[in-house]
Amino acid sequence: MLAACGDEIPEWPGGADQSVAPGERPLVFKDSTPFIDHGGAGLEARLELLTGSITRNELFFVRNNSRSVDLDIERWSLTIEGDAVDEATELRFEEIMRLPQRTMTSYLECAGNHRVMFDLLQGRAAQGTQWGRGAIGNAEWTGVSLADVLTLAGVQESAVSALLIGLDPESPEGGFRRVMPIEKAMHPDTLLVHRMNGEPLPRDHGFPLRAIVPGWVGSSQIKWLGRIVVSAEAQWTRNNTTSYVLIGDEYQSEGEAEGQVVTVQSIKSALSLPWPARLSGEQHRLRGYAHSPHGEVVLVEWSDNDGANWQRAELEGPVEEYGWSQFRFEWAASAGEHTIMTRATDIAGNTQPASVPFNEKGYLFNQPLPHPIQVT
Numbered sequence: 598m599l600a601a602c603g604d605e606i607p608e609w610p611g612g613a614d615q616s617v618a619p620g621e622r623p624l625v626f627k628d629s630t631p632f633i634d635h636g637g638a639g640l641e642a643r644l645e646l647l648t649g650s651i652t653r654n655e656l657f658f659v660r661n662n663s664r665s666v667d668l669d670i671e672r673w674s675l676t677i678e679g680d681a682v683d684e685a686t687e688l689r690f691e692e693i694m695r696l697p698q699r700t701m702t703s704y705l706e707c708a709g710n711h712r713v714m715f716d717l718l719q720g721r722a723a724q725g726t727q728w729g730r731g732a733i734g735n736a737e738w739t740g741v742s743l744a745d746v747l748t749l750a751g752v753q754e755s756a757v758s759a760l761l762i763g764l765d766p767e768s769p770e771g772g773f774r775r776v777m778p779i780e781k782a783m784h785p786d787t788l789l790v791h792r793m794n795g796e797p798l799p800r801d802h803g804f805p806l807r808a809i810v811p812g813w814v815g816s817s818q819i820k821w822l823g824r825i826v827v828s829a830e831a832q833w834t835r836n837n838t839t840s841y842v843l844i845g846d847e848y849q850s851e852g853e854a855e856g857q858v859v860t861v862q863s864i865k866s867a868l869s870l871p872w873p874a875r876l877s878g879e880q881h882r883l884r885g886y887a888h889s890p891h892g893e894v895v896l897v898e899w900s901d902n903d904g905a906n907w908q909r910a911e912l913e914g915p916v917e918e919y920g921w922s923q924f925r926f927e928w929a930a931s932a933g934e935h936t937i938m939t940r941a942t943d944i945a946g947n948t949q950p951a952s953v954p955f956n957e958k959g960y961l962f963n964q965p966l967p968h969p970i971q972v973t
Contacts, residue, residue: 625665626800631656635726642731644869644886650923651702652734654794657802660707660732663767665801666821673764673805675746675789679827681779683751690791690805696741696749699788701809702917704888707732708814708841708859712959714966719952723959730867730966733888735921738809740790744783747827752783755829761808764823769835772824775817776832777810777860786811786919789822811919812890813860814960816841840958847954856956863963864889864949866897866924866941873969878932885910888921889943896942897924904938904951904965936967 624637632640639660646656659665670690678685709725710732716722747759759782762774781787788809791798798804803820810817816836826832833853844856851858866887868874887894893916898907913923928937942948953964 623664624661625659626667627655627659632658633729633731635728637661638726639732641728642734643871644731644867645871647734647869647886650735650917650920651794652736654736654796654799654802657734657736657793658707658732659801660815661765661801662769662773663765666763666765667800668764668805668821670805673823675806675823675825677746677750677825677827679760679825681753681756681827681829682747683753686750688746688749693741693746693789693791693806696745698739698741700737700739700792701786701788701811701919702735702737703809703811703919704733704735704921705809705815705818706862706865706888708816708862708960709958711865711962711966714962714964715953715955715959718964718967719955721955723955724957725959729872732815733886733921735886735888737794738788738790739792739795740788740806740809742785743787743789743808744785746789747782747825750827752779752827753829756827757830758782758828758832760826760828760832760834761817761819761822762824762826763803763819764821769840773816773819773836774834775819775836775841776834777813777817779827781810781813781860782827812862814841814862817860841960842958843956843960844958845954845956848956859960862888862890863961864891864894864941864943864947865963866894866939866949867966868937868939868968870968870970873971875971875973876930878930878972881928881930882925883928883937884923884925885939886921887924887939887941889941889945889947891947892944893918894922894941895944897922898940898942899926899928900938900940900965901928901935903936903967907940910939930970930972932972935970935972937970938965938967940965
C-alpha cells in the first residue's frame with residue numbers, strides 16, 4: 598500500500614493495463630494477477646483470496662502516486678533536519694539497525710478504501726480511484742521507533758510537527774510527503790520499519806525504510822522514506838491542504854486546509870467474498886475482517902434482512918493490539934438474490950454508522966455494506 602492512498606490519480610489509459618514499453622520501469626514490481634488492477638493507481642486485494650490474520654506480502658495491496666522505486670541500500674540514507682532539531686543528521690541503514698528493534702502487527706488501510714460505495718450506495722461518485730473493499734492488509738512489521746530516530750537528531754521542546762518525505766521523485770511535490778504532529782511522531786508505536794512479515798521490506802512497500810503509523814490512514818505511512826523535517830511550526834503541503842481532507846457540507850476546514858484533515862482511520866468490516874458473490878443453496882460458513890483505529894473489535898453482527906434484525910458473529914483470535922479481527926458465522930442460503938450486512942463495534946464503543954456524510958474525495962466511508970449474493 599501503499600503509503601499514498603488518495604485522490605487525483607486518474608485511471609490508467611486503457612483501463613487496468615500495467616504493461617510498459619521495452620526498457621521502461623514498471624509501475625509495480627509484484628505480479629498483479631491476484632489483484633483488482635487500478636492501473637496507475639495501484640493493486641486492490643481480493644479479500645476472498647486472503648486466509649488467516651496475516652496478509653502475505655504477495656497479496657498485500659499496493660497504492661502508489663507514481664511508480665514503485667528500486668533503491669540501492671548501499672547508497673540510501675535518511676536525513677533528519679529542520680528548525681526544531683539540534684543539528685541535521687544523516688543515518689545510514691546500518692545505523693538504523695543499531696537502534697532498538699521492535700516487531701508489531703498492524704493493519705494498513707488506504708484513506709480511500711470503500712470509496713466506490715459513495716457511488717454504489719449513496720448515488721454520488723467521489724473523486725479519485727474507485728477502491729472497493731481491498732485497499733487494506735494486515736502485516737507484521739519490524740523496525741525502530743521514530744522517536745528514537747528523532748532523539749538522535751536532538752529533537753527540541755519547541756517541535757510542533759514532523760514532515761516525512763519519500764524518495765519517489767515522480768510523485769506530487771517531488772516525493773510523496775505527509776506531516777504529523779510531533780506528539781504522534783514521538784509515540785513509541787510510530788515505527789520506521791525495514792521488514793514485513795519477517796522478510797526485507799518489498800520494493801512495492803517502501804524498501805528500505807517506511808513509516809508505520811497504527812490506526813492512521815495509509816498516506817501517513819510514507820514509503821521509501823528519505824527525509825524528515827522537524828519544525829517549530831505546523832507544516833502544510835498538498836497532502837494536508839487539498840488532498841487528504843474531508844471537503845463537504847458536514848466538515849469544517851482547519852488551518853490552511855480546504856477541509857478537515859484526514860489522519861485517523863474509521864471502524865469497518867467486510868465479508869471475504871467476491872463482490873457480488875455467487876453461492877450454492879446450502880449451509881455456508883462465511884468469514885470476514887473487522888478493524889478499528891480506536892481499539893480491539895469486540896463485536897461483529899450480521900443481518901440478511903436489511904438491518905431489521907442483527908445476529909452476533911463469532912470472533913476468531915488471537916487479536917493483536919493494532920491488527921484486524923477475523924469473524925465468521927453460519928448462513929443457510931436459499932435460492933435467490935440476497936444481501937448480507939456486517940457491523941463492527943470496538944472496545945471503546947464505536948460502531949459503524951448507518952450512513953456517512955458525503956465528502957468530495959471519498960475518504961473514510963464506513964457504513965455497513967449490503968453485500969450482494971446470488972444463490973443458485
